[in-house]
Amino acid sequence: MLESTRYIPDESTMLRFGKKLAENILQVQANRAVILYFNGDLGAGKTTLTRGMVQGLGHQGKVKSPTYTLVEEYNVAGKMIYHFDLYRLADPEELEFMGIRDYFAKDCICLIEWPEKGEGLLPPADLSVNIDYYDDARNITLIAQTTLGEQILRQL
Numbered sequence: 001m002l003e004s005t006r007y008i009p010d011e012s013t014m015l016r017f018g019k020k021l022a023e024n025i026l027q028v029q030a031n032r033a034v035i036l037y038f039n040g041d042l043g044a045g046k047t048t049l050t051r052g053m054v055q056g057l058g059h060q061g062k063v064k065s066p067t068y069t070l071v072e073e074y075n076v077a078g079k080m081i082y083h084f085d086l087y088r089l090a091d092p093e094e095l096e097f098m099g100i101r102d103y104f105a106k107d108c109i110c111l112i113e114w115p116e117k118g119e120g121l122l123p124p125a126d127l128s129v130n131i132d133y134y135d136d137a138r139n140i141t142l143i144a145q146t147t148l149g150e151q152i153l154r155q156l
């Protein structure tokens with residue numbers, strides 16, 4: 001599978017990278033939910049990357065972590081973006097109660113922090129985004145898991 005690593009020296013580079021990533025996703029004709037898993041320790045930059053993506057597509061307001069609500073949604077550039085943070089998910093059944101399947105049935109972009117907490121109830125990722133950090137620098141490794149993921153990566 002296609003894989004790509006990027007060095008991200010600072011937060012503004014992360015935000016710019018998010019914008020580019022989101023633009024690429026819009027360019028790919030998906031006609032289904034595009035699923036990204038964000039892996040990385042606390043403070044690695046998963047929410048910051050999400051902010052770069054959502055604001056990069058034109059969202060004017062804040063992008064806050066949906067730690068307690070589990071999901072935040074944005075309607076931007078003619079697309080729904082669902083940002084999940086499953087860190088505080090106690091029981092994967094909570095995802096059933098919130099009707100998680102309905103989200104993934106749409107033509108949308110789903111950005112999922114802490115996907116391992118929802119194992120078994122999430123669709124497989126198109127793209128895994130792994131963030132490693134050391135002080136202010138980050139290394140992002142993107143791994144395409146589907147043909148769609150490969151299409152997104154190829155243009156990045």
Ligand SMILES: Nc1ncnc2c1ncn2[C@@H]1O[C@H](COP(=O)(O)OP(=O)(O)OP(=O)(O)O)[C@@H](O)[C@H]1O
Nearest residue numbers: 008009010011014042043044045046047048136138
């Ligand atoms: N190169 C960088 N890229 C991204 N964030 C950076 C970078 N350098 C410093 N930061 C800072 O690191 C923090 C990243 O926090 P963020 O909330 O995005 O992490 P997270 O991975 O979502 O954590 P959590 O698992 O707690 O949700 C922010 O305070 C941000 O300002």
Ligand SMILES: [Mg+2]
Nearest residue numbers: 046047065113
């Ligand atoms: Mg976060």
